[in-house]
Amino acid sequence: MKIGILGGGQLGRMLIQEALKYDDEFYILDPSANCSCANISYFTQGNFNNKQEVIDFGKDKDVVSIEIEHVSVEGLQVLENKGVKVIPNSRIITIIQQKILQKQFYEEFDIPSPAFQIIQSSDEEIVIGFPFVQKLNTGGYDGKGVQIIKAEKDLVNLWDAPSVLENLVDIEKELSLIIAKNEQGEIKSFPVTEMVADPQLNLLDFNISPTQIAEDIQKQIDQIAEKFMKAANSEGLFAIELFLDKNGKVWVNETAPRLHNSGHQSQEGNANSQFEQFYRVLKNLPLADTSSAGFSGMLNLVGEENFSGKVKYKGLEEVLKLPNTYVHLYAKEETKPGRKMGHINVLGNSREELLDQLIVIKSLVKVISE
């Protein structure tokens, strides 16, 4: 089967890696000839934000999907009208790629998400209370395009662009749910994962899966997942990023219509990974078992501050000596501060054991330049 993917980054690479167990042909559209997928796929260098390039790329494929949501949905709509299978469908990508539509979508379908105000420019009257989060309508990614406005005096920093202003949640835990649906309507989710963020880089840092949560909280999450999947009305694999607040209430932070960083530990931690599951969605195959025997965790390898250029992974050999430890690099030649260059998965018997090992590993390995 000819599978076309918009985007050739690490998510595409790990999808192809998993799918090498099967017989399909992967076609990748990405602007960079050095992207993580260039040498392991049928590669087209091009702009996935350009309507015509998306149409040209997708028109002869059996299915077209994404590994990044910032793509030309107009191109995908044309492909859908031509009868090409697009997963997830262009409607839900359109909604998710614009923060304003995404918030309105949660509101419309009664999916709990923090109270918000929409602005088109910084001139508008701000009615939401302080502190709040400003999220740019488009262009936000990996913590970019998001800032916290603490008090009246910080309003001078408000970005002058269409945005969502959102109440700050008093966060107890950040959680994530990866959930998949195939064409037959089968739906399966992974165990809920806990994310521990790096406050400085605003990047996902550690994942722990499964998280330990009370039955009531799991129930809230199940309800959110059910409402979301009904409202999304699309095949695909989705990551629902959640806040658990200090009062025990669960809120949707945002959603990604694709493979997600918070599911990477599933590569060794679960009976099947998010990549296997997404592959099965693309092929409309029976969904895979997502259970886990023990606990798994993940640490992102991001470029250190003050290092730019040809990447070097300092301390990696020490990490390779550790048991229950799995290194994943993304074949990116150049590092820069904060760039996601790889991740390391660990397996263990408890949350505490995993955290201890992740902290050791974090101290051992550094992503620097030569």
Place this chain on the structure above:
Amino acid sequence: MKIGILGGGQLGRMLIQEALKYDDEFYILDPSANCSCANISYFTQGNFNNKQEVIDFGKDKDVVSIEIEHVSVEGLQVLENKGVKVIPNSRIITIIQQKILQKQFYEEFDIPSPAFQIIQSSDEEIVIGFPFVQKLNTGGYDGKGVQIIKAEKDLVNLWDAPSVLENLVDIEKELSLIIAKNEQGEIKSFPVTEMVADPQLNLLDFNISPTQIAEDIQKQIDQIAEKFMKAANSEGLFAIELFLDKNGKVWVNETAPRLHNSGHQSQEGNANSQFEQFYRVLKNLPLADTSSAGFSGMLNLVGEENFSGKVKYKGLEEVLKLPNTYVHLYAKEETKPGRKMGHINVLGNSREELLDQLIVIKSLVKVISE
């Protein structure tokens, strides 16, 4: 790092798949433009049996290795003399690729292997007792080039070519040990695997790992492994195929200087797979943990009799519904009777559970043509 591999079949494919966790560039030399590795590597179409083609292919690589032993060792010798790292070294490949040298090697290094006679042609006097196995000196592969001569009257069938004639072992079990050594001299083996062969196709059919054997037998195997690795005197990953006879004695059947079918269940069955281990050997990295929590098994998917042409995997969707079951296909377009097209790994808590599941799977899936 530039890693060159002679051969682009499924072993190379699964090596590359595993190594996509890292950052290296894989170069493949194979005569077939449709081979399993062609579209996932830097691919050169060419003849790995041709001395000059091997030299041209390998001279600018950091390391050159094999996924099939029937290659030009003369070419590899030239590369070694030029200072290119060749793993395993050309000496041990030369020995293993010729059955006569291989038998003499076992004899020289006191490695137990069945008594034998060497012949250059069928005219020679046969002194070995009946029944015996004739193994052609070269060209044997996947059960080809091997026949049993039961009695005097069958001597008319004796192939007229340089061969080893070998005493038939009264086999209790066929076993296999996968063992690896890196440049630093670190040596690590996988748990011993039991092979259940298909008498008709003379192909490996089921693997079960670990096998259940008495301490004394494990000790014999450990001694064989130690002698073999000392005598081989080479980095690499090796498969030592063993016979356990009905008297409890272990014999070496033959050895492969490469990744091996009997190690495929390590993909999901062990903490790390034979492919990860071989990759680490190629890079001289610390060897990986090879332990297994439970039992794992493997079933080869081979082309059914009477089907040739574009492959179709009948019943595969049913198999994908089963838990603890992992399908691996080799991206070969055409099936023919007996051709290895893929395999299926299963995980379980006992040998019996695995055998039951493997038999169910075998009845579900058939490799046919469209």
